[in-house]
Amino acid sequence: MTENRTHLATRILLKALFPVMKVVVADDPKMNRRFNGVSARVRFSVAGDGGPWGTDVVFDDGALLVDGAMEGEADVSFRFKSPEAFNAFMAGKPVVPGIRGWRHPMLIGKMVSLLLAMKILMPDARPKQEAKQRLKVKMIVYMITTALSQYNKGGDPEMSRWTGKQPDRIYQMSVDGEEIAAYVRVKAGKTKAGRGLYTRRRPFVHICFNGIQGALPVLMGDVEFVEALGRQLVTVEGSPEYAANLNDYMQRIQALIV
Structure with a gap:
């Protein structure tokens, strides 16, 4: 429903x-x-x-x-x-x-x-201290992976269709050089979020940010995902198309709750 x-x-x-x-x-x-x-x-x-x-x-x-x-x-x-x-x-x-x-x-x-x-x-919160910047990135990565799963469980029609046609897949997010990682598991319309690196199989998509300074402009929406790839703020292992889909849903969630 x-x-x-x-x-x-x-x-x-x-x-x-x-x-x-x-x-x-x-x-x-x-x-x-x-x-x-x-x-x-x-x-x-x-x-x-x-x-x-x-x-x-x-x-x-x-x-x-x-x-x-x-x-x-x-x-x-x-x-x-x-x-x-x-x-x-x-x-x-x-x-x-x-x-x-x-x-x-x-x-x-x-x-x-x-x-x-x-x-x-909040989008307008732009911490200057490195510790606060790291805290913000960690919070966003943990929150958005769980939010993606809840967005699907809440029955968003487009995301339900997107997840419904997929086999068992792992969408991993991590920050290079930091112990910050979380993932979403998708299987036949069902989703489950978790923290850390998923080790049981290779992720279908792995979005890896180039450190805290690479993650901030992407997660805060200052840089479009495609531009971020070109500037090497983020790298994608696996399907770029599905990574872009995931990023689109992340932007929709932010617009929904802010």
Whole structure:
């Protein structure tokens, strides 16, 4: 069943964007210190037709995981009255959610600071420090591979047709010289995302960025994919046509959620 575009954006934000919060808490020293020793459950819930939707951000002694089952009591809850409100909030628009759990003001403050840190993913966020640039690239690579799978699972008609005619294939993304890699596995219309290098077989397509400085202009949309190939900002092993298809879907997802 095809989800409408608003619900599809909500799906991608909850299932692809929220998991990369783990990267921020693990790799950003400031955020790592802020959540050191924190054990709590923070719930994000979205009401509306076709819902409810939501996920929990769970901290276990500072380590973060995302729990879509939303079981148990939450210490703090951020509640949105509609998918439109949630999507706008995550895109940086001035939307104020309902918040429960004010007996934990420090936790609310920490969670808000983490949400603000996620703004590094916005197209207009252009970090100057190398550590922040690396963080942004890592977050995008992890997020976009998961988002591609969720875009398909959400029933986008064109992507469903594209994945439906394919046998078991691996679409790999990596950054040369960095331990940043993720992939999407496609098989007869089904998709599954994973992190790291897929080692069980040779990828059908391997998109490899030429370091962080090669990845940034491509992932931020400053350079068209074909131009990036010509400038050797990125190399493609395997089918250039299917790599271009994948890049097109990446651009559509960005337009959908920003």
